[in-house]
Amino acid sequence: MAKECSSTTCDKTSCEGCSHKEPKSLQETMNVYSNIKHVIGVVSGKGGVGKSFVTGSLANRMAAKGYKVGIMDADITGPSIPKMYGVTGAAEADDNGIYPMETKNGIKIMSINLLLPTEDTPVIWRGPILANMVKQFWTDVVWGDLDYLFVDMPPGTGDVPLTVFQSLPIEGVVVVTSPQDLVKMIVKKAFNMAEMMKVPVLGIVENYSFVKCPDCGKEIKIFGESNIDAIAQELNAPVLGKMPIDMDYASKADSGAFHEIENVYIEAADAVMPK
Numbered sequence: 001m002a003k004e005c006s007s008t009t010c011d012k013t014s015c016e017g018c019s020h021k022e023p024k025s026l027q028e029t030m031n032v033y034s035n036i037k038h039v040i041g042v043v044s045g046k047g048g049v050g051k052s053f054v055t056g057s058l059a060n061r062m063a064a065k066g067y068k069v070g071i072m073d074a075d076i077t078g079p080s081i082p083k084m085y086g087v088t089g090a091a092e093a094d095d096n097g098i099y100p101m102e103t104k105n106g107i108k109i110m111s112i113n114l115l116l117p118t119e120d121t122p123v124i125w126r127g128p129i130l131a132n133m134v135k136q137f138w139t140d141v142v143w144g145d146l147d148y149l150f151v152d153m154p155p156g157t158g159d160v161p162l163t164v165f166q167s168l169p170i171e172g173v174v175v176v177t178s179p180q181d182l183v184k185m186i187v188k189k190a191f192n193m194a195e196m197m198k199v200p201v202l203g204i205v206e207n208y209s210f211v212k213c214p215d216c217g218k219e220i221k222i223f224g225e226s227n228i229d230a231i232a233q234e235l236n237a238p239v240l241g242k243m244p245i246d247m248d249y250a251s252k253a254d255s256g257a258f259h260e261i262e263n264v265y266i267e268a269a270d271a272v273m274p275k
Contacts, residue, residue: 026167027166027167027168027169028135028138028139028167028168029139030138030139031096031097031139031140031141031142031143033096033097033142033143034141034142034146035145035146036143036146036149037146037147037148038147038148038149038273038274039148039149039151039168039169039171040058040148040149040150040151040171040172040173040174040202040273041150041151041153041164041168041170041172041174041199042054042055042150042151042152042153042173042176043155043161043173043174043175043176043190043193043194044155044175044176044177044186044190045155045156045157045175045185045187045189045190046155046156046186047154047155047156048155048178049155049176049177049178049207049208050176050178050207050208050243051075051153051155051176052073052075052080052084052152053084053207053249054174054176054205054207054243054266055071055081055150055151055152056071056081056085056253056258056261057261057266058150058266058269058273059071059107059148059150060105060258060261060262061262061263061266061267061269062148062270063105063106064105065270067147067148068144068145068146068147068148069106069107069146069149070100070107070108070109070110070143070146070148070149070150071107071108071109071110071149071150071151071152072109072110072134072137072138072141072149072150072151072152073109073110073111073112073113073152074134074137074151074152074153074154075152075153075155075160076112076123076125076130076133076134076160077122077123077125077154078154079111079113081111081113082101082109082111082114083113083119083256084253084258085103085104085107085109085256085258085259086103086104086255086256086257086258087101087102087103087109087114088119089101089114090114090115091114096142097140097141097142098110098115098140098141098142099141099142100114100141100142101114103258105259107259108146110143112133127158127159128159130159130160131159131162131163134160134164135167138167138168148273151164151168151170157189157193162197165193165194165197165199166197170197170199171199171274172199172200172201172202172272173190173194173199173201173202174201174202174203174204174205174240175187175190175191175194175201175203175204175205176204176205176207177190177204177205177206177207177228178206178207178208178223179206179208179209179223179224179226179227180223180224183228183231184227184231187204187228188235191235191237201235202237202238202240202269202272202273203232203237203238203239203240203272204228204231204232204235204237204238204239204240205239205241205242205243205266205269206226206228206239206241206242206243207243208223208243208244208245209221209223209226209242209243210242210244210245211244211245212244212246222245228242238268239268240266240268240269240272241263241265241267241268241269242265243263243265243266244265249261249263
């Protein structure tokens with residue numbers, strides 16, 4: 001049984017085994033052949049809001065500015081990053097670790113799809129195994145020198161997002177959402193999890209905000225009026241962009257040409273990236 005300490009006599013020696021002792025850090029050790037300056041998580045309270053699209057867009061923007069960038073595809077059961085960038089094949093490995101593959105615009109990526117026999121092989125694993133795989137993406141992957149590693153996290157607040165928050169030195173997160181009635185609850189779930197993990201929210205990106213008529217240019221808000229500004233103000237987090245449904249962007253992502261996309265709708269995100 002853990003002993004209790006006296007608040008008047010507590011010191012390093014007397015606190016050995018004390019229940020008030022600071023909990024041990026759960027952060028994993030970075031691969032010795034990696035040097036990563038900033039780790040940014042991209043999160044959402046639910047699936048299907050375009051989280052991977054935002055992850056890739058942020059990575060493209062920073063790579064275009066001359067930074068060395070990587071993407072960790074931590075959505076183990078629903079990986080999409082390699083397909084978006086047209087990256088196929090098996091990642092190579094040696095005694096130093098596993099080597100990420102590179103996109104045509106020089107972004108290093110690691111995904112479970114680069115370790116499976118085929119890209120449509122299902123990952124039927126329980127939570128602890130999924131979580132351990134994410135840890136290995138940090139401890140066993142030879143990332144080399146990176147200015148930014150963007151972590152595309154699975155939706156929700158389960159095992160894998162929790163593992164990412166606890167095991168990696170996440171410096172901040174970007175929350176992705178859509179303009180539907182559920183948005184307030186969804187954003188708050190993601191925001192509250194980050195707050196509980198003591199990770200700052202850098203800002204919020206709203207996807208599917210509108211579709212622009214190809215004939216007249218009118219913005220049609222098919223999911224209704226957005227209330228993301230009011231929610232962001234309540235949470236004291238900036239809105240980093242409102243992204244439309246863009247068929248050109250969608251076709252490039254589907255055809256593996258995501259490296260060609262310069263997402264102008266999230267320019268505000270540049271200013272909140274840690275330097």
